[in-house]
Amino acid sequence: MFPKNGEDEEEVLEELRSKTADDLTFDSGRILGSMCTYPHPFAVKIIEEFLDRNLGDPGLHVGSQRVEREAVNMLASLLSLEKGYGHIVSGGTEANILAVRAFRNLARVEKPELILPESAHFSFIKAGEMLGVKLVWAELNDDYSVNVRDVEEKITDNTIGIVGIAGTTGLGVVDDIPSLSDLALDYGIPLHVDAAFGGFVIPFAKDLGYEIPDFDFRLKGVKSVTIDPHKMGMVPIPAGGVIFRERKYIDAISVLAPYLAGGKIWQATITGTRPGANALAVWAMIKHLGFEGYREVVRRAMELSRWFAAELKRISGVYLIREPVLNIVSFGTRNLETVEEELKERGWGISAHRGYIRIVMMPHVRREHLEAFLKDLREIVRKA
Ligand SMILES: Cc1ncc(COP(=O)(O)O)c(C=O)c1O
Structure with a gap:
């Protein structure tokens, strides 16, 4: 019911806190199965200060629009492209939809078809x-x-x-993008790389010496990449990214927004009004952490995942689905459904809907959390 009279801020806040008291929080260390994380405090500061910026009407916020372009170019450069065309969007879903939309509009075929791996994220179904x-x-x-x-x-x-896909949702597997790129070039078809998760992992992991295939714009068949700052980039939700190799892809999805307060523009995103603060936070976080800072975050996450995978192998009744490629470890157990239920009852934020349990070593996940999880897992599997 819409309340007739207003209440004190304090009262409203108290009620809200009590209503959300059963939410799992990232800083509790109990969320092990999510690709999101506790946002970096510096990014939170940026959001607070620039909360009113609307990139849907960039004529009003021209400075923010410039910063978004710079953020897009920094992401492009991380992906081995000197100048990219794209946007900071609401997430990987919107980024993938925009890429498919651009490919469809440019192809102009009557019955368009998209070829994608069985491991692709459900955003492609949308x-x-x-x-x-x-x-x-x-x-x-x-x-x-x-x-x-x-x-x-x-x-x-x-x-x-x-x-x-460069970092599949379930297992963190990186497809053979070099071969897909060759294929795309041979047939004159554009290749989209969904690196929503892997985009903020692979460049740093490769630099650390992990052997992972090339996945980015250095491969000429790659025409667009999804890369999400609100996953391993530690920017608050919503912050996805889509980068195109050429301007024609953006032009193909731009519609005229004629009536805006800041003047008419061409708009390519699905959302109209959209948060400028999050795009500024992407820019600020990249400037603040730099390549070295993110490499450190990834080093910790990769090392933790190798250690965790080794620990899992020592538990009888538990098996790895495959050796980890990125900072995702997925495993099965005997009587998986019972194990999942018990783990959830003990307050762990995990799920097993794909036939295995997926643990994502996000920046908020620390070794002590995993040790506590392993202790519970050992007890549960022994009884299952
Ligand atoms: C590979 C991949 N692509 C796309 C997405 C969708 O991202 P979002 O939930 O930010 O829309 C995800 C989310 O987990 C993902 O793992």
Whole structure:
């Protein structure tokens, strides 16, 4: 019911705190199965100060628009592209939808089809449905990367693009993007790389010496990349990123917004009014941490995941789905459903809906949290 009379701020706040008291919080260390994390305090400061900026009407906030462009170019440069075209958007979902939309609009075929791995994120299901694009699913290899031969077999005159994933949602697997890129070039079809998660991990992990295939714009077939600052970038939600190699992709999805207070513009994002503060926070966090700072975050996360995977292997009745590639470790157990239920009852933020439990070593996850989790897991599996 809409209240007739207002209440004191303090009273409202108290009520809100009590209503959300059963939320799991990232700083509790109990959330182990999420790709989000506790935002960096500096990013929170930026959001507070610039909360009113609206990038949907950039004529009013021209400085913020410039900063967004700089943030896009910093992300492009992390992805080996000197100048990129794109936006800081609401998340990986919007970024993927925009890429599919650009490919579809440029392809101009009557019955558009998109080839994507069976491991692709469900955001592509939304994209397919909204954009009238048929999804053609490509099989996976035994190591859960996409089978490139199957992708090739599925190419038709209606194919508007191919998707490769750099850091799958379930297992953190990086597809063979170099081969997908070659294929895309051979057939003259654009390749979109969904690095929503891996974008803020792979460049740093490679620099640390981890062997991971190339996945970015240095591969000429790659025409667009999704990279999400609100995952490993530690920027508050919402902050996704989509970067295109060329301007024509942005032009293909821009519509005229004629009536804005700041003057008419061409708008490519799905959201109209959209938070400028989060784009500024992306810029600020990259400036604040720099490559070295993020590399340190990734080093910790990668080391923790290797240690955790080794610990899991020592528990009888527990098995790894595959060796970790990034900072995601997924495992199965005997009587998985019972184990999942028990873990949840003990307050762990995990899920097993794909047939395994996925642990994501986000910056808020520390070794002591994992030790406590392992202790519970050992007890539960012994009884299961
Ligand atoms: C690979 C991948 N792509 C896209 C997304 C969607 O991102 P968002 O939830 O920010 O829309 C996710 C989310 O987990 C993801 O793992």
